[in-house]
Amino acid sequence: MFTSHDGLCGIGELAERAGVTVKAVRFYSDNGLLPEASRSAGGHRRYGPDALGRLRLLRSLRTLGLPVREVRRVLEEEGDGADGVLEDAVAGQLRALGSQLTALRWREAGMRLVLECPPGERADRLRLIGAVTTPPSTASLARFWRAWLPPRMPARATAAFLEVAVPQPPDDPEPAQVLAFARLHALVTRPCTGAEQPQPEAHKAGGSRAPAVLYAGLAQAYELAGAQLRRGAEPRPGEELDSFVDAYTSAYGSRDTPAFRRLLTGQLAADPRIDRYWELAADVITAPGGPREPTPGTAHDWLFAALGAQTAAAG
Known part of the structure; x- marks a missing residue:
């Protein structure tokens, strides 16, 4: 309770009790976050007893870094919904902070x-x-692979491939x-020197489902x-090789025979x-001095x- 005869206080006393500046109180009031109880005859702001608790909450929310629009959402909610709004706002701020920290680490x-x-x-x-x-975007890598993959690849199969191919x-x-x-990034964004990017022979497999079948099997x-x-x-030889060959036989509609395996060996040797x-993808995901993480490229080799x-x- 304030000490004045009418139970109200001025902006200076409120700011002092809450541990904020008068400028901050004025800012919150002007933005509708801290309602005034009345104005004095001289036009000075007067605040009621509830203002102190509200101002302390405002200070806490802003100390967490919540933007004004999120602070407003939290204050406008009442009852059981308030905790959910606060939780969402803090979670969003944590995500933003994580992105900022990642950017700082990359810059460092x-x-x-x-x-x-x-x-x-x-x-x-x-x-x-x-x-x-910073933080780095993998959009250029995804564009590179979308241009390289067979044009008939279904969206779901393309997304599944990108998940493992883009480090x-x-x-x-x-x-x-x-x-x-x-x-x-420089490798995938450099200008193409040829008329088009060379494609593996397997990309010419017939049928609309062939590319999806091939890449699902290869995965x-x-x-x-x-x-x-x-x-x-x-x-x-073993289960791994049998699965590898099966991806190609399924895409081509062929049987797994010694002759097919010889043909596939020659085809893969000639592929771009x-x-x-x-090599660079493995360097991105492997910490220096740590065990080399496999990539689809090293698995293929x-x-x-x-x-x-x-x-x-x-x-």
Whole structure:
């Protein structure tokens, strides 16, 4: 309760009791967040007893960094709904903070990258990292693959492939990971030198369902091969290779025979490769000094090596 005879207080007393500035009280009042009880004969603001608690809540919400529009939503809700609105507002602010922290970590790692490199390489590294947003966006990588995948790929199959083919940048990167992502972005955004991007022969498989069947099968085979790569196993025939070959037989409508495996070996050997993409993708997701994380590219190489060894042994 305020000490004045009418139970109201002026803006200065209210600000002092709440631990905020008079300017802040005036701002909240002008924006309708802190209603005035009345005005004095001289036009000065007067506040009722409830204003102190409301002002302290305003201060707390703003200390958490909630924008004015979210503060207004919390204050306008009453009863059981108020907690839900507050929870949503704080969760949204946490997401925004997480994005800001990620951006700061990427900037810090980028600065370290420039600072720690030889002077002769700084201009090139500045150019590379300057082309990447913070936090980094993978949109350029997704566009690259959408242009490369078969045009008949269903949207769901394309989304499933992008999920494994596009590396997700770490929230707290090392300088080497920043450099790898910047180089990857430069790789996929450089101008094409040919009339069109070379496509694997498998993309010409007939039928509207063939591309989806092929890539769904390859995803399963790559997952199996990835487990072998993590164990450090050498390429060899087995369930992983059978799944790999089955993806192609299903897409082509063929049977799995020794002759088909020989034909597939030759086709895959002649197909265009994107090795540099997969090397950089692995560098993005693998912390320096840590175990190398498999990618669809390294899984494909493991399976192709297993297929080549098998067909060579069979003569």
